Amino acid sequence: MDERERGGPPEGDPASVIDTRGLTKRYRGGQLAVDGLDLTVPAGSVFGFLGPNGSGKTTTIRMLMGLIEPTAGTVRLLGRPMPRAARTVLPQVGALIEGPALYGFLSGRDNLVRYDSADPTADPRTRHARVAAALDRVGLTAAAGKKAKAYSLGMKQRLGLAAALLQPRRLLVLDEPTNGLDPQGMREIRTLIRELAADGTTVFLSSHLLDEIEQVCTHAAVMAQGRLVTQGEVADLAAGARGRLVVTTPDPAEAARVLKELGVGDVTADGDRVTGEPPGRDLAEVTAALVTAGVRVRGLTVERASLEDAFVALTGEGFDVAG
Numbered sequence: 620m621d622e623r624e625r626g627g628p629p630e631g632d633p634a635s636v637i638d639t640r641g642l643t644k645r646y647r648g649g650q651l652a653v654d655g656l657d658l659t660v661p662a663g664s665v666f667g668f669l670g671p672n673g674s675g676k677t678t679t680i681r682m683l684m685g686l687i688e689p690t691a692g693t694v695r696l697l698g699r700p701m702p703r704a705a706r707t708v709l710p711q712v713g714a715l716i717e718g719p720a721l722y723g724f725l726s727g728r729d730n731l732v733r734y735d736s737a738d739p740t741a742d743p744r745t746r747h748a749r750v751a752a753a754l755d756r757v758g759l760t761a762a763a764g765k766k767a768k769a770y771s772l773g774m775k776q777r778l779g780l781a782a783a784l785l786q787p788r789r790l791l792v793l794d795e796p797t798n799g800l801d802p803q804g805m806r807e808i809r810t811l812i813r814e815l816a817a818d819g820t821t822v823f824l825s826s827h828l829l830d831e832i833e834q835v836c837t838h839a840a841v842m843a844q845g846r847l848v849t850q851g852e853v854a855d856l857a858a859g860a861r862g863r864l865v866v867t868t869p870d871p872a873e874a875a876r877v878l879k880e881l882g883v884g885d886v887t888a889d890g891d892r893v894t895g896e897p898p899g900r901d902l903a904e905v906t907a908a909l910v911t912a913g914v915r916v917r918g919l920t921v922e923r924a925s926l927e928d929a930f931v932a933l934t935g936e937g938f939d940v941a942g
């Protein structure tokens with residue numbers, strides 16, 4: 620029997636930080652935004668929640684945080700049921716959803732002071748130290764006295780992260796944290812996410828950018844039209860799409876014949892490139908067989924599959940990889 624059904628893993632050491640079962644949301648207009656989602660986010664992971672616009676990411680995040688009610692299914696956050704345990708769980712969860720709410724006329728530091736003052740559990744005597752530490756964490760100490768309206772989008776986003784980091788957090792939930800940022804701003808946020816993860820915080824971030832997920836995440840889930848297409852370690856997801864054997868040769872017809880004889884599947888020739896499914900045998904044997912048959916081999920390799928290949932293989936669809 621599942622541990623969760625017996626009342627959940629011990630509070631201090633949940634096996635998964637986010638766990639949903641059959642999570643479903645149908646909006647009042649009838650739109651089925653999330654459909655039977657089983658999501659498992661392991662502790663310590665940087666978990667990418669990937670999907671094109673409208674695939675149900677924001678709706679899922681709102682349900683995780685207890686902001687909207689699921690139509691069906693359950694959510695466990697840090698091993699506790701949501702929204703029932705919201706009061707004990709949410710103080711341990713930092714969130715950045717739909718951009719931070721900031722006062723432009725206040726400095727970055729004073730914005731954080733406001734956030735900290737709004738937290739009834741925050742001790743006013745240590746406020747100054749907390750704000751300074753959060754500013755330092757996101758690299759805004761030098762700009763702390765500037766008005767927030769003079770901040771770049773990337774700086775505003777970092778200030779939002781600083782607000783989420785005023786208290787120690789076990790989980791950070793970030794909805795499209797690099798959306799709208801220029802490449803420099805994106806790099807800053809991604810570096811910060813890696814650093815936070817290295818400190819032991821689990822990070823759950825949504826994105827519609829495949830390369831972003833490949834760069835920052837250890838794990839990912841792929842959504843399409845409200846449904847989970849796949850989830851797991853990023854390396855495994857990419858490996859799931861097996862890549863292609865590529866032989867470059869001036870003798871493509873002969874190479875194709877030999878590869879078929881060797882049992883290579885889906886052999887196609889295009890100019891001097893002959894490709895096929897990666898063989899189950901040693902590439903050295905494939906090379907030897909080609910050379911023995913008189914094929915002049917310029918190159919032979921297995922091109923690595925990307926997460927994009929995996930996505931296309933799984934859904935039969937292309938993906939918006941802009942950015």
Ligand SMILES: Nc1ncnc2c1ncn2[C@@H]1O[C@H](COP(=O)(O)OP(=O)(O)OP(=O)(O)O)[C@@H](O)[C@H]1O
Pocket residue numbers: 646647648650651652670671672673674675676677678679
């Ligand atoms: N409040 C709402 N009422 C009715 N339908 C909604 C509501 N919010 C979202 N939807 C619909 O639910 C579906 C999923 O939307 P959602 O915002 O969760 O997707 P998303 O993957 O986060 O996309 P985006 O990145 O564009 O926000 C969409 O078809 C959307 O139009």
